[in-house]
Amino acid sequence: MFTGIVEELGTVRALSRQGRVSLLSIDAAKACEGTAIGDSICVNGACLTVVKVKAGNLQFEVMPETLGLTNIGALCPGEKVNLERSLKLGDRISGHFVLGHVDCQGVIRKKSFVRGNLSFEIGIPPRQGGYVLPKGSVAVDGISLTVADLRPGAFCVYVIPHTLDNTTLGFKGPSRKVNLEFDMLAKAAQSR
Numbered sequence: 689m690f691t692g693i694v695e696e697l698g699t700v701r702a703l704s705r706q707g708r709v710s711l712l713s714i715d716a717a718k719a720c721e722g723t724a725i726g727d728s729i730c731v732n733g734a735c736l737t738v739v740k741v742k743a744g745n746l747q748f749e750v751m752p753e754t755l756g757l758t759n760i761g762a763l764c765p766g767e768k769v770n771l772e773r774s775l776k777l778g779d780r781i782s783g784h785f786v787l788g789h790v791d792c793q794g795v796i797r798k799k800s801f802v803r804g805n806l807s808f809e810i811g812i813p814p815r816q817g818g819y820v821l822p823k824g825s826v827a828v829d830g831i832s833l834t835v836a837d838l839r840p841g842a843f844c845v846y847v848i849p850h851t852l853d854n855t856t857l858g859f860k861g862p863s864r865k866v867n868l869e870f871d872m873l874a875k876a877a878q879s880r
Contacts, residue, residue: 692783692832719771730772733830733867735788783832784825819870827869
């Protein structure tokens with residue numbers, strides 16, 4: 689389990705397909721600290737299991753379903769990714785509970801300033817719309833954000849400069865795909 693507070697921007701070293709499982713290699717400093725084989729790391733919002741740790745590098749095996757459901761399958765060497773180590777009992781929860789189970793991909797429709805604040809409008813598949821609530825939480829590429837506005841087939845979030853400078857949102861604009869995980873409480877309420 690995670691909180692949606694990105695600890696570090698990692699750099700993709702390689703994504704190599706090896707039969708049914710792909711190997712993702714990410715250069716990282718902070719995320720390597722205290723990390724062991726078998727630990728979970730949130731990579732762009734997807735919970736992945738560490739299979740190898742070397743000085744400044746983490747490696748993960750990635751299943752075809754994860755490659756198809758998330759933007760991880762499109763990663764290229766040199767690309768930045770959001771990294772967060774799993775929550776430890778007793779840690780502060782500064783964001784919201786994020787499982788690392790991506791629900792779908794959304795597409796950034798618009799990146800603009802609204803009343804002086806940076807806003808991202810993100811389009812979502814129609815079947816996912818019931819999970820987005822005004823002032824509710826959503827994880828966008830693993831970043832805990834608050835839904836500011838709902839629009840037909842989309843929602844908007846505002847992003848403060850700190851988040852823009854310390855996450856991949858600083859590199860993303862219209863037509864880019866982002867991994868979305870909707871708040872587990874909203875999903876539980878909708879399933880009743």
